[in-house]
Amino acid sequence: MTDELSLRLVGADVLRPGGLERADALSFSDGTIGDADGLDVDLSGYMILPGLVDLHGDGFERHVAVRRGAMKDMAAGLRAAEAELAVNGVTTAVLAQFYSWEGGLRGPAFADAMLAGLGEISGEVLTDMRPQLRFETHMLDDYEAFEALVAKHGVGYVVFNDHIQHERFEQGKMQRRTHGIALKSGRNPAVLEALLQRMHDERGQVPEAVTGLAKRLAARGVRLGSHDENTREDRGFWSAAGVDISEFPETQEAADAARAGGAGVILGAPNVVRGGSHKGNASAVELVAMGLCDALASDYHYPSLRRAAFFLADAGMLDLAGAWALVSSGPARLLGLTDRGALVPGKRADLMIVGAESRRVAATIAGGRISHMSGEIAERFIRNGS
16 A cells, blocks of 8 residues: 655645634644645645545445446446546535345345445545445345355445335236336346235234344344334334434435434435426425425435535525535544544545535545545646655
């Protein structure tokens, strides 16, 4: 491994917990923010912001499954995903991998391969890339195998989903998109529909089974979340099961219940940028305005993280420090990562450098090492280092 950088970044506006300030220098060495005797780099005209902590992103799927059968080297795909993360200022990324009846890139075998690939590159990439496994709760036959997979790869974050369209079965209708899902995973649509029908019929067994699984995972220190809660009762069930993170609640009622019960609430950054949910769910902008958000996540679009934070600040809904906390210190807290999320002495040197006017990411530094740099900012570093 190369020696850690020791730098003094001068002339920039630095976003501290209290707001933007023109500091004499932001210094770091050995991967940690603090006094340093390194090279001075003039960053006049730029802002230095905490690196982004992304709690839930599946944009990496574009790199590991670009076309059916095209990606034979999982590690290569994940390295490409890291490049996209770095370009967008992400210094800590949770990759949300399905373990689902959908199969294909969301099936159990793919999840195992993805986790193995992530383990393979963990010592070489600069972005802190961590896995999240999203488990479809009605896969009763897979509980033992899923728990074993979590243990095998040391997964530290599990989220519970249920994407079966139960209301359609109750109306005697077929699931939407079954045909396409089946063909993508190389299965007969009728076989998949029969499997979904069986899982729907066995839904009464799920509450006890998933509660037991949650308690066993929690006992091993795994963080637990639930996805797409719709009602107060949904949140009450998961709270009783020890699941204390609510991902993308679909209604204000569910978000209110999460806040009242002390659960962390994660909303989608693309929802903020779009001005509303693409599925017609509760507006993330409105929930943020109500104080019902602890963190924003990239979901399917990494650039939306910084764009959402700037949008909230520009709209006057939060000051820049408060808006940026939703993509840095807030998600770090939910992950239990006390060593990052703010530009203060003693924290990890995780930061992004953006143009003060353009707001484009010019450089990303993760753990005190440069994960992305381009254009005029690179010339400044070269001039100061020559």
